[in-house]
Each structure stands twice: as structure tokens, then as C-alpha cells.
Amino acid sequence: MTAEGARGGAVRVLIVDDHPVVRRGLRTMLEGETWVDGVLEAATCAEAVGIASTEPVGVVAMDVALPDGDGVEATRRIVQGRPETRVLMVTMTDDEDVVGRALRAGARGYVLKDTDPDVIVDALRTVAGGGLVLGPRVGPQMLTSLRRQPVELPPPFDRLTPRERDILRRLAGGDTNARIARHFGLSEKTVRNQLSAVFAKLGVADRVQAALLARDAGLTG
Template identity: 75%
Template sequence: MVHGGRILIVDDHPVVRRGLRTMLEGEPWVSEVFEAATVAEAVTLAVTERVEVIAMDVTLPDGDGVDATGRILLSCPEAKVLMLTMANDEEIVVRALRAGARGYLLKDTDPDAVIDALRTVAQGGVVLGPGIGPSVLASLNRAPAELPAPFNQLTARERDILGRLALGDTNARIARHFGLSEKTIRNQLSGIFAKLGVADRVQAALLARDIGLGG
């Protein structure tokens, strides 16, 4: 039995946070529950409150829950993160697990199963929802290819976005694919263009295709 669990719920929907909080506060292994609605709040609370378990959404107003997971685990390596999201995308699952998440569940999972998953993660286990196929595990076992400069300056998320750009996707389609806002994608692309030293999406797409991204 786990005791003294300090839990952080990261979600921009108050109803989701409140519902999960109500269930968690009735669990004997939970000592305190904190809430965050943004990446910034999540990183701050995780560090200052020394939380042990985090239920993390992927799509947040100021960024990406996967990137937030990586930032939190750099400062709090003992924290256990369970991704709890509507984003049913194997690429995001792989990114989340590579970032250090201990599990990935969709929000339409039965609420009792979500609480069980958080308890399992708190005990050091790993939880993957029933929709997570063997291809995800195969992707995890493959070492990421080393990219030439300047592409090696890009984060995993930036490489993913650039790959979609190279396929000809619009900002709107890229945003839908990753469960992010178009504004977030525009900001990410500006950063990508700066790192690659290009002026626009056409130049970025051509360079990406030259090295096989989006092929």
C-alpha cells in the first residue's frame, strides 16, 4: 500500500481537475492533491510542493504536457507522471514515454481505472491503456536516428512538427494532429525556422526532405 501520496493534477479544464480531485481525496494512499492549469503552474508546483505523482494532460494553454513532463523530471527525477489525455496518437505516446512518463491513458477511461493507474504509477509500475499497440513498444526500442546539424538542435517535438510540414500539412492540420492550438504551432515553427536559418516553411520543408524527414 502506498502512503503519503502528494498528487498534482495538470489539466486546463476545471471540471476534469475537480472530478479527479474528488476521487483522489477519498483514497487512503493520497495525502494531498494540487491542481495546475498550465505548464508554468505545473512546473512550479511540482518543484515547490515536491509532488510524487502527476496526472498530466498533453494539450495545455501555454505549451505541451510532454515537454512539461521532461522539464519536471529534470528537477524532480523521483516524480511519477501518468499522461491523461484525449490525444490518441502513437507518436505522442512514444514521445511521452521517452520523456519519462510512467503511463498513458485516454480521458474516456473508466474513472476507477484512472485512480488504479495513478496508484500503480505511484508504486513504481507502468500503465499503458488498452489502445496502446505493439508498434509503440517497437518504436521505443528503436534508437532515435542522429540528425546532422542544424537539425540536431531541434527538440523531438520540433522534429515531429517539421516532419508534418515536409509532408505538406497546413498549420491547422499539424495542430489537429498533435492536439495543439494553431498559435502554438506557429510559435514552434518560428523557433524551427530560426534554428535552421531559413526564412519560411518552403525552405524548411525542402531542407527536411533532403535529410529524409517527412518522407
Template identity: 65%
Template sequence: MIAGRRVLVVDDHPVVRRGLRAMLESESWVATVTEAATVAEAVRAATVGPVHLIAMDVGLPDGDGIDAAGRILRAAPGTRVLILTMDDDESVVDRALRAGAHGFLLKDTDPELVVDSLRTVAGGGVVLGPRTAGALLTGMRAAPARVPAPFDRLSEREREVVTRLTAGESNAQIARRLGLSEKTVRNQLSLIFSKLGVTDRLRVALLARDAGLR
């Protein structure tokens, strides 16, 4: 069980920062919560003192939150970052994942789900909201006429799992849709990650995007 996480909330709106801070401070796995309103404040806070988890907005007064996340992750690679923004444009999602973010959620997501997602990211997991996945991989099909590399290494069932994964579905949802147990889905995902040479769901989504799966 995760515990003692130091969290940094980066947003230029005080109400957003303080609201998320109030929710996080009631969580048993959170040790401290600090705030930043600019890129400069965020980079300083994350590189001067240890920060385990960052909730990062994109549009900040002095720059871009995704660029800031990339700088922080290069300086402190153990930091976990969840991008939390109102912008679900495909290019923004793409940039965030390429910068190394471990998750991407829209600000209008239910607050409790935001906290749950932050907990998941803090614990080493990844989060890609359904609407975000849709922006990234609109219309992806499980078995196109010609399957591009490296997805040609996968079986038809494994490609079905990838399709559901990139649509933002959880393991439980994938299991229900495909008539499998959650344990089977977890095992298949491990095998898929190994075949594709990736470590998590977000990298699968990026790989599918680059492969032109539409």
C-alpha cells in the same frame, strides 16, 4: 503498500481536475491533491514543493504538457508522471515515453481504471493502455522473417511475450493466452528486460518501435 503520496492534477478543464481530485482524495494512499491549469503552474507546483505523482494533460493554454513533464522530470527525477489526454496519435505517445513518462492513458478510460493506473504508477509501475499500445506498435509480429537487434537475443517464446506486452496485455492476460502461470510470465519479463537492457514495459515498447518491429 504505498501511502502518503502528494498528487498534482494538471488539466485546463476545471471539471476534469476537480472530478479526478475528488476521486483521489478518497484513496488511502493519497495524502494531498493539488491542481494546475497551465504549464507554468504545473512546473512551479512540482519544483517548489515535493510532488510524488502527476496526472498530466497534453494540450495546455500556455504550452505542451509533455514538454512540461520532461522539464519536471529533469528537475525532480523522482517524480512519477502519467499522461492523461484525448490524443492517441502515435507521435504523441512516442514523445511522452521519450520524455520519461511512466504511463499513458486516454481520458475516456473508465475513471476507476484511471485511479488504479495512477496508483500503479505511484507505486513504481508503468501503465500503457491497450489502445495506446496499439497506436504505438500497430501490427507488431512475434517472429518477423528477420528479427532485428536487440530482439534477436530473445527466444521465440520471449518474443511472443513481448508481442503481447506491447499490445497492452497484463501479466494475467499474457499467462492465459500463452498457457503459462503469472509467476512464469513475471520471471520471463525480468529476463527479457535484462536481455534488452531496459527496466520496464514502456521502454520495451519504445525499443520495439525503434527496431522496426511491425
């Protein structure tokens, strides 16, 4: 079964919060939604990552402060393992640094727990459908700030230089060395040398393996 669930486009929701009352309240609201195929619960980072890796979860409502760690790091691990799973942070923390870390870790939205419950449910539905949501009291300047900051890439892609990442994106998009060279105004020999460095850093043998790895990571042009 995919993350879209059994009921034509409906998704499973995972609620991650260490307070049973919070989980129960959100579950009660979600179970009446036609777009929800089921609700799962987790009280810790470890439980959340474990469930998300084994169950077809479409969207996660993730708290930040959890007993065994940081919900932002749990989000990073979930998204890296299951890129199709969308995460909405639902927390009391409105610190902009935390908001930024969460979005750079792969969260698709951020709302505060004291937001109207109907708004939280709508935010989860929007995120599940591929949208991005920032709650009414989350600084609107956050998206602008994020656009100015470099994207944190997972290993081994974080070892590549900006030019090597650009070349890899073109390769993953199907460009030949000649087309890559023309696009960047380089010689084909330079492109070949750059790709050799890319292959070595990624630990792959050829352009096919590099392209597949890049596509799996969403690193395409």
C-alpha cells in the same frame, strides 16, 4: 517532507488540466484513496512545473494540450528537475507519436480521458508505485517500438558518443580504468583518452565529479 508525503507511503498527486470540471472530478475520486496524501491542481505548463519544483509531488496526472504549451515538454522539465516524481499522461490524444514522445520524455504511463475513472485512479497508483501503465486503447506495440529507439539524454550527456556513455556508466558504477578496459577490450590508454573527452564534454575536472553527475542523471550501469 519527501514526495512520499506524511502518511506512511502516501503521495501527493498533482492534476494538470485546463478544464476545472476534469480537475474537480479526478480530485473527488483521489481524495478518497488511502494512498493519496493530498491533491494539488494546475491549469498550465508553467503552473505544473512551478508546483512540481517546490512541492513534494509523488505523481502527476498530465494533460497534453495546455493553454501555454505542450504537456510533454512540461513532463520533461518536471522529470529532469525531480526524477523521483512520476508522471501519467491523461489526455484525449491517442496519436502514437505523442505517446512515444511522452514516454521518452520520462512519463511512466499514458491513458485516455474517456477511460473508466476507476482505471485512471488505478493507473495513477501503479505509476506512483514505480510501475509503467499503457491504457487499454494505447497501442501495445508502443513499448516494443520504444525499445528500438535511442533514449534521449539531457544535456550535456547528449553530447557523448555511445561508447563514451558506456564508459561513463562503468565509471559511475565504480569500475577502475583497468576494469573498464578489460570489459570493452580496450587499452587503459584508450580508456584514459576517452574519459578525458567525456570530462571535457561534461565540463568536469575529474572522474569523481563525472561519476556524481552521471549518478544524479540516473546514468549508471
